[in-house]
Amino acid sequence: MSEPLAGDPQHVAIIMDGNGRWAKSRGLRRTRGHAEGVESVRTITRAGARRKLGQLTLYAFSEENWKRPRHEVGLLMRLLRRFLIGERAEIMDNNIRLTAVGRLHRLPADVRRELDKTRELSADNTGMVLNLALSYGGRQEIVDALRAIARRVVAGELTPDDITEGAVTAHLYQPDMPPPDLLIRTAGEMRVSNFLLWQISYTELHVAPECWPEFREEHLDRAFAAYRQRVRKFGGLAGKTTG
Numbered sequence: 001m002s003e004p005l006a007g008d009p010q011h012v013a014i015i016m017d018g019n020g021r022w023a024k025s026r027g028l029r030r031t032r033g034h035a036e037g038v039e040s041v042r043t044i045t046r047a048g049a050r051r052k053l054g055q056l057t058l059y060a061f062s063e064e065n066w067k068r069p070r071h072e073v074g075l076l077m078r079l080l081r082r083f084l085i086g087e088r089a090e091i092m093d094n095n096i097r098l099t100a101v102g103r104l105h106r107l108p109a110d111v112r113r114e115l116d117k118t119r120e121l122s123a124d125n126t127g128m129v130l131n132l133a134l135s136y137g138g139r140q141e142i143v144d145a146l147r148a149i150a151r152r153v154v155a156g157e158l159t160p161d162d163i164t165e166g167a168v169t170a171h172l173y174q175p176d177m178p179p180p181d182l183l184i185r186t187a188g189e190m191r192v193s194n195f196l197l198w199q200i201s202y203t204e205l206h207v208a209p210e211c212w213p214e215f216r217e218e219h220l221d222r223a224f225a226a227y228r229q230r231v232r233k234f235g236g237l238a239g240k241t242t243g
């Protein structure tokens with residue numbers, strides 16, 4: 001009997017990498033790569049919604065990305081703000097719910113304002129969840145969850161034995177977020193760069209050679225096709241739940 005294949009992914013997460021390399025290879029400034037990358041965000045978001053994805057999580061800015069030169073960080077923040085304003089109508093028209101994970105308080109106030117506005121406006125939408133990871137780090141998320149748990153232990157609301165996997169998950173930035181089924185990284189790099197460390201324990205990985213600004217529907221479909229061929233076992237034996 002053949003082993004059961006994974007089917008279609010419900011939650012896809014993407015490490016959108018290679019903006020700088022895309023630009024450099026064309027003799028352009030890195031910042032041009034970021035501007036082009038926004039086009040890919042638009043395209044892939046639409047494609048995801050059309051494919052009836054439950055959730056698309058995009059790694060847009062890591063906690064470590066604050067270390068980049070000030071002008072690059074500034075440009076990324078301006079692009080983000082422009083995206084949040086410019087895509088608002090499109091998000092609403094497509095019944096998309098916008099959410100975010102990360103240390104959002106670190107974002108500039110004007111970006112934060114537009115983020116909050118789009119989140120609130122789209123909160124009741126029932127289609128795909130578009131989740132932006134902003135000022136996000138997987139280790140930082142776990143630290144933030146542990147701090148919240150420690151406070152509750154000190155307050156007498158939890159005992160050490162209450163700290164289960166479920167309790168840790170309940171204190172993450174988005175407790176209700178299902179773990180990603182598929183994690184795509186563009187631009188060929190074989191690392192996770194501090195993305196969703198807790199959530200990707202059994203996520204299927206796909207590394208695409210294309211840089212993010214050139215990543216299009218056909219490349220997404222290639223990742224989906226690869227995923228469909230995977231046999232997910234979660235440590236058990238394929239197709240068997242118990243016994």
Ligand code: IPE
Nearest residue numbers: 016017018019020021060061
């Ligand atoms: C991804 O592209 C965008 C962000 C990390 C914000 P990079 O800027 O990392 O591009 P490369 O990896 O230098 O090519």
Ligand code: IPE
Nearest residue numbers: 015016017059060061062193
């Ligand atoms: C990961 O890409 C972060 C984002 C895509 C937002 P980086 O370019 O920052 O990762 P490293 O430095 O190559 O690991």
Ligand code: MG
Nearest residue numbers: 017018019020
């Ligand atoms: Mg990079």
